[in-house]
Amino acid sequence: MRLGLPEHGDRETAEGKKKALMSTKLPMVGEELTVSGADGREIHVLETDQHTVEIVSDSGEGAQKCGQIFGAVSAKMGNGVWTVEIIPAEVQPPPRQPAGASGNRIRLGSEPVTNWGDRTNLVMAFNEQVLHYRHFLGALDDEATLLVENKWKTHDDEEIRAQWDEAMKDLDEAGYRIIEVPMEVECLEIVDDARLGKNMFVLGILTWIYNRDIQLVRDQIAFAFRTKPKEITDKNHALLQRGVDWAAANLDFRVEVPPHPTEEDMVVMNGNQAVALGAIAAGMELAAMYPITPATSVSHHLGDVFEQFGGIIHQAEDEIAAAGVALGASYAGKVAFTITSGPGLALKTEFLGLAVMTEIPLVVIDVQRGGPSTGLPTKVEQSDLLAALYGQPGDAPHVVMAPSSIEECFTSMITARKIAETFRMLVIVLSDANLATGVAPFPRPEMDPEWHSDPPDLSPIPEGMRPYEWDPKTGLSRRFIPGAPGGMHTLTGLAHDEGSKVAYASDINQHSSQMRSRKLAVLQSTLKPPEVYGDDSGDLLVVGWGSTKGAIEEAVDRAREEGLKVSSLHLTFLSPMEPGLKEIFHRFKKVMTVEINYSDDMGDPFITEENRRMGQLAWLLRAHTLVDVDCWTRVLGEPLRPGAIHEVIRDFMPKGGDA
């Protein structure tokens, strides 16, 4: 049933209201209180510790800007925030195309929010088609409240009217609470082209619903449009106010997500911004890349600021060249890095082998997307793990690590550079589209001068020292950098001896292979065992890596509240593996991984214990620990939801028997 507006039509039953307002399944202090609004209408206020709202429109209608401002303001107010973009596949698809849905999805929390959460509780839609598509994708909570522009209902084009009726019927039957909003009508009071105003009007509505600090919102708008003429800001302020007023006059509910302001300095950004800033903070000075979604924006964010540092972004002719340029630069000085995603990683494969063979430090960031092949360019997956580890023909020992939060996207760059230089090693950092596009606040990092290590060591090479003077124990050796007197030698991808001379003798190849491999063992010996989240023994241990950490731990929390003996373990290093895993696994009746990559499900036709293809981390852990590690993985082109993982935990709990 539907609340027709502006003419305040049919009122819904208390029942209906309740349904519409308790629009979340999550653990929450779902206290509902009632206050009275301006016109004396009853205003129902839902107080919850988290709530998810999304704004969807055709691309170009500014829903994203609206969402970004809303997210930033909420963060400033001290809410936990996790924002993700809703992006269409095409740059600018035709209007009112389902798949053209574009916008932002913001999860608000009282506590810091570590993941995008479950389904959406409240939607602001600029047309019914994108709204309907979100429903079709299963993105919306069964009891979500949907606010939708209603100009289409009465549009001149009858086909459009028909589309409206069809879509709305569907949504209605789905049992959502639907509120029509005369966005265009309202905006036209202030601007001539409503398309350019709706987003700010909608922002006003959200400001009222979520009780945001209006001044903060106004400031944020001013900042967002600082480069534009002042009139723009003024108009937007007016639209904002209009939205607030409209909401106050017409809505009968609000949502309170009590903020917990902290003293700590915070910054808010997405994972690609964190990678970009982390790279600068790490003192790296050359980034070679070739554009590829979802990695490209790292270079956009490096933008001017990198050059201000004396850094260079080189957009190469292809990914192979990007790797080559980065390798050449690393060879000649400070470690450089290259940024890419699956298809680009594939192209860099040969150069990665050369990096390992020549022991030139190199940092590669792979912002994973859906695969194989072009796959799902804008969607998240964790399917490059094995390719990153084993993709290079021949034996190519190197480091693979994965940040598990936006903050770690920043810090991992510092770690990566340090390891690369200390060990003369290739380091692959696996981020993904979930981190890349997720926006969340984290404590402002403190710069450490250490990170910007001084220029490369060009001091004369001691008489007789050789370019690969491997320490027989550790495999470490001093890197000879061009410019260092007496260090002349020729680097080669051919098998070579300590003097970098091409060598075919068997023992030399065996020894040099040993030395390159040894460095990993040495690095491993410096790592600490990972910490178990939850009790460090129990019935079920859920192991994850990368961007799924927040969702897994939230799911574990929920399951533990139900009394399930489940804990989780998150790995940062995939090569070498952190110590102690086997020992930790043995403390649990059952061990499983949860990953965003493909695995066969037991019970499917033809799938047996013997031929089942496992999740990528699960496969590694089985070989590594010989523990019968099970897995639940999905390639849904979206981050995993804590709710889904929670259910999986229930299903996978070992039945009966004691540890």
Next chain:
Amino acid sequence: MRLGLPEHGDRETAEGKKKALMSTKLPMVGEELTVSGADGREIHVLETDQHTVEIVSDSGEGAQKCGQIFGAVSAKMGNGVWTVEIIPAEVQPPPRQPAGASGNRIRLGSEPVTNWGDRTNLVMAFNEQVLHYRHFLGALDDEATLLVENKWKTHDDEEIRAQWDEAMKDLDEAGYRIIEVPMEVECLEIVDDARLGKNMFVLGILTWIYNRDIQLVRDQIAFAFRTKPKEITDKNHALLQRGVDWAAANLDFRVEVPPHPTEEDMVVMNGNQAVALGAIAAGMELAAMYPITPATSVSHHLGDVFEQFGGIIHQAEDEIAAAGVALGASYAGKVAFTITSGPGLALKTEFLGLAVMTEIPLVVIDVQRGGPSTGLPTKVEQSDLLAALYGQPGDAPHVVMAPSSIEECFTSMITARKIAETFRMLVIVLSDANLATGVAPFPRPEMDPEWHSDPPDLSPIPEGMRPYEWDPKTGLSRRFIPGAPGGMHTLTGLAHDEGSKVAYASDINQHSSQMRSRKLAVLQSTLKPPEVYGDDSGDLLVVGWGSTKGAIEEAVDRAREEGLKVSSLHLTFLSPMEPGLKEIFHRFKKVMTVEINYSDDMGDPFITEENRRMGQLAWLLRAHTLVDVDCWTRVLGEPLRPGAIHEVIRDFMPKGGDA
């Protein structure tokens, strides 16, 4: 001590003779009998079931031709033969360069020979430098007999004389039996430029020593030089005779490796020739490649004959294009193939992902060489296994198989094409430099018309049928080939539905991933468990894959003769894995792999159970079976020797306790 020639100098003691003649450690019927030669000298005849001889020279001196003819003749006589080339790294290195050693190494056997065996028993060297290098490389049996050109001993250039003395002193001290041969002096009796005659003269000596059928040798020479003017052949026949006569007049030993002629038709070739012929027999019609050692010669062997078939060899501008051309051709008709080695495989990575995603059948042959990077281009390694399996970003299920003999190089092409087309699947065939350059006879394959399946199905597509109409059980679907009316659709590397339409919906991506993966399970369900070589239970099971089969089984034989309870298992399919492995493994106290790739050795500094990097197959088997599979692997740039594996078996035998 050294037998100076021509002036029949000092004779050696019976003792010394014995030593020199029992020049093999191998299981042999080492019966020694004595006959009297022309001039009444005593001729000691060693009868053995196998013997290894090598001919080494500077490149360009024709040692290889000599070896090839000797091998061919021996095969014709019914001996088992395994010939390998000794190739320098440079095309034509300067003369008398150790690393310039070029030639052939022939292992003769009474029974079929499956591998290159252990160290060399008898050497024919054109100069002492290459001979000394072979010693330096550890290629020679401690008790080998060395015949060497002695012109250098008295060379005008004193530096050369010095080199001679130094090298010979070394060899002498090593305790070899050394016989100087006046090759040049003898050849000059027949040709003006001895460099061009020595190889035939040497062939004569070998003919006498190994008692080869002289007429067969003459015929083989005629065949080898059939394209050259007749005089050449005549001169070579004369040189041959000269060698025979010289040996008869000067040598006091012969080696008898009794042949066992078979009725069966045999062919003799190397693994790359077998791949080339196999591809033709399989009815494939397009090979796209880019030259790379040791794979290139496949295309050389395809040469004209392939075009006679209506086949095309396309030398592309690079490996990426080669993969693309093969894929395009496969898409448009019969499955095509591409041939490469490590660095080329790396470059093809992205296209392999596309092949999997679009389900275009494709056959890729990787003739493995030493890695990583450019590594050891002419040497064998089995280090591409994991890259072949997991190299492609995203989930890219496909088949990986490895021929384990030259004959299987032929048959695997037929299997590969069949699987590729039946399952719309990428099939990677892993050969290696050992098979590629090893020459051995095998039963002549019988052509099967079936193999040359008829032209692609261009019949009209039934109304409503879709390009990926996956059978929900098997994931199989009919391939739409351009030209088939009604089949118009657009193939894409993006995630797509059954209609090949780009699809972003979660369930579709999960489902299509499932369908692509399912095909592997279906294929696996059709495979038979591998057969255990030796008793099917015991103390130790040695598992191998690819070219090491012959050496491993020979080592197992030797160990079993000593009473050790060891068996071996050889895998042809690496993806999917053949069934029953876990069950087989459980029947042995200990399971280990023997591979030509890198693994850390326990006991080395910093290496622990936890951080040890395992052989590539061992790693797979651990994840696959959860059995604690151990491994012994080496990257010596040469095939493994049965003797070495035999020792490893001894060392790895589980100590005490019953199964």
Next chain:
Amino acid sequence: MSTACSLVQLDHDDAHEFSMGDYEGAMARWCPGCGDHAVLTAMQKLLAHAQLKPEETVFVSGIGCSSRFPHYINTYGFHGIHGRALPISTGIKLHRPDLKVFVVMGDGDCTSIGAGHWIHAIRYNVDMVALLLDNNIYGLTKKQTSPTTPQGYKSNTQPQGSFLPPLNPVEATLGVTNASFVAQTAEWVPAHLYETLKQAYDHRGFSFVRILQRCPHFTADIFENAVRNPDALEFMVHDDGIDLPDLRKIYKQTLVHDPSDLDEARRLAEPSEMQRLGVFFRDDNRPIYEETRHLPHHTVNEKIAIMEKELDRYAV
């Protein structure tokens, strides 16, 4: 691709008459005003004109906005990977010369990541039509500099403006030995676009057509002047080239150029204030790669016979 073409004419009688509609694929999802729409229309018109059987026609592309092309046209299509459309098409033609192949690439796709294949495809001179939809930018990935981006033009990867003078795809193509057809047109001059596609299709060999293409979303300004001001375009006219009298009414700038004159073609290809449209170069007698490989056809038994003969060479 006259041979291929005439083939169709022959066995065509039986088939029904194809209309433009018959070639319509999925609804095009390019931005409103995107130049790619016009190219799609012109191409559908050409297919109808040539009456190409949809099932015997293949459109191959790489990755990019422009590379979505095959999805929107009702023939066989192969939406490949970035920069690799040409090797795929080469494989198709080598194995199936009977098929009519069209290649659609963006400027990044063809001249950046695909540059190596591009140079060699020109050289192979395989009988197909290659279209470079040149919007001077990376569209799909949202405004990064491409090799053809004007110097100084700001992008997301070169916010200070592109560092280098743009690569000139026509000049580069003309530098490659065995180039056989090189033309340039603009998507906003439909008549010229169509005629160019037609001649490219009729040419035997590798026809390379650079199409100036508007990207209103990211580079609206780049072609603005060329679109607005007819004198910003100069048309090369010739009997062996393109000469459309009607166009002269609007476009006054013309010059006569004989496409057989390579030196002149190269001179004309050099950067000038005016964008030159027309056929720069054409040579119908350059070797065509797939034609240099005359392949016999054998029955299975013949094949086995040859095989046995080959095996004899290896017989022991």
Next chain:
Amino acid sequence: MSTACSLVQLDHDDAHEFSMGDYEGAMARWCPGCGDHAVLTAMQKLLAHAQLKPEETVFVSGIGCSSRFPHYINTYGFHGIHGRALPISTGIKLHRPDLKVFVVMGDGDCTSIGAGHWIHAIRYNVDMVALLLDNNIYGLTKKQTSPTTPQGYKSNTQPQGSFLPPLNPVEATLGVTNASFVAQTAEWVPAHLYETLKQAYDHRGFSFVRILQRCPHFTADIFENAVRNPDALEFMVHDDGIDLPDLRKIYKQTLVHDPSDLDEARRLAEPSEMQRLGVFFRDDNRPIYEETRHLPHHTVNEKIAIMEKELDRYAV
């Protein structure tokens, strides 16, 4: 690379005088009579002439016989992977413009697998010297057809003879916008070889030199005539180019060509019975990629200050 060069002249006084011997690396393992030997010698002579500090000089190569070059010269060397020498060198120069970089490539290395990088390196116009050692064949892998193999010439992969007319590296290079120095010489005319290398080195920007190189082992016949018969070579002479009076004694075929004339350069680059040696084109004023990026230098503290300012933009 005059800037780089003069740099050396400056801080040179202190150092000792470098002789050719100072640049000798490992003993060259090319075939006897291989043209690569001559190039090595000429290069060592050049280094001695320019008094380049071995530690400030880097030779980068791909894979091939010719790419063994760095091993045989006593400077820093980077024997990379096949076809990728140019990206590596570009990275070196971008990060360390102070280094003098020379690139050595074979014809397969540069014009086949490396073609894409080659085209773009010409365009970037990074200040370094690139040598194409063109023996018209794949040497190291034992006689496969290369893009520059003469049409009809038999190889192991094209036993019927190469199908296509050879790619002309000079023509192709001249087709790329921003080309700044393009020359051709022959390894068997040492004086001309040396002078060409010298001018390439003195040029500011990307100097591309194609060196005709004999491969006695596989293609002895290809350059036979050009080596034997002085009239098979034609020398382009000019004050701004190369003019070696002594050569005129042996080589009668000369023509005057002004390297600033691009059109003429392209015309002269076209195939002719005679092999033309000399400087085809030179332009000292084309933008040099690394110079378009003027990079400030900061102390760590300054950097941290900038960083903090940047972080403020993300502050909550």
